[in-house]
Amino acid sequence: MAKSSISASAPDRLQRPAAEILHAEELARLAASDKDAPRPGGWRLTPRSVLRFILGDPSQDLPPKFVGTQSFIERCIVALATNRGLMLVGEPGTAKSYLSELLAAAISGDSTLIIQGSAGTTEDAIKYSWNYALLLAEGPTDRALVPAPLYRGMRDGQLVRFEEITRCPLEIQDTLLSILSDRVMAIPEREDAGRTLYAQLGFNVIATANTRDRGVNEMSAALKRRLNFETVQPIASLEDEMTLVQRESARLLQHAGIPLTVPADLTEILLTTFHELRTGKTGDEGKAMEPLSTVLSTAEAVSVAYAAGLHAYFYGGARITADHLMQSLLGSAIKDSPEDLKRLQHYFHHVVKPRKRGRWPEFYDAKKYLP
Helix, strand or coil, rough: HHHHHHHCCHHHHCCCCCCHHHHHHHHHHHHHCCCCCCCCCCCCCCCHHHHHHHHEHHHHHHHCCCCCHHHHHHHHHHHCCCEEEEEEEECCCCHHHHHHHHHHHHHHHHCEEEECCCCCCCCCHHHCCCCHHHHHHHHCCCCEEEEHHHHHHHHCCCCEEEEHHHHHHHHHHHHHHHHHHHCCCCCCCCCCHHHECCCCCEEEEEEEHHHCCCCCCHHHHHHHHCCEEECCCCCCCCHHHHHHHHHHHHHHHHHCCCCCCCHHHHHHHHHHHHHHHHCCCCCCCCCEEECCCCCCCCCHHHHHHHHHHHHHHHHHCCCHHHHHHHHHHHHHHHCCCHHHHHHHHHHHHHHHHCCCCCCCCHHHHHHCCCC
């Protein structure tokens, strides 16, 4: 007999636990502390506790999980309490999906009702489909119906996450129109009381889209009217970004059983490099240069730091150096355009080489790994 899948009771065995599993203790504490406080129908936590869960609260030993302004997070939370959905837009890697996961975990206790948008996404993958063997044997019964995330969210009163919605064809996007307007899903195959599914309290939709996908499948004006748009901005403060990257890379390394952390000075070099290559301007002198076409986001920086730690542990004598950082960085920086390699070489020769402070000379020496 095959082994059963790992359950939420063994989160250490999961490669990436969902937010409600990873932060189960925090969510339980917040739920206990405000169990009698008013909240929107169907919500596990009050709006104030959702805010504390996401942005952190030192008085309750709650670490921050997302870098953003309080007013921005408040608007997102309030939008989900209305009769309109929430649309998170921004550059790739600005943690739109992560924010939607945190919101769903705090509000519904389940962040796994996910529709992954793509050119191949069908209406069946959004609403429901049928077990055709049971459909032929019994007709369109409850047993024969296979609920998709939107059906389950409406039935159970939970948030549904629609990732990369603008990657879907327009006619697939517009399946949300009547549902967001009337909170009703028609099931025309049925002729009994089950032909109409009414959304329970707590149901809503969080959609995400990258600004780089603008124009791929532009949303209809009708659908836009049914969503509150919020733009997720890149982290502006280098200090805040450093704190986040060090915290998240350390968590990933700890989860992998690696007793290492990326040194703060190497993290600063990594983020400075990302920022300068992303914006096309040096931070110290403000010199202009040609930016990379690749999106060097905070999420990419976390991945680079994590990979550098793994590389150092298994191959580098358990000491993270600029060589490990450089080798991990190449996989993130050189992706889209062959010209990016020339831009990266120019950056090392004209920006990194003159810097003599700290570990910048060590980072410059690591240019030997450039193809």
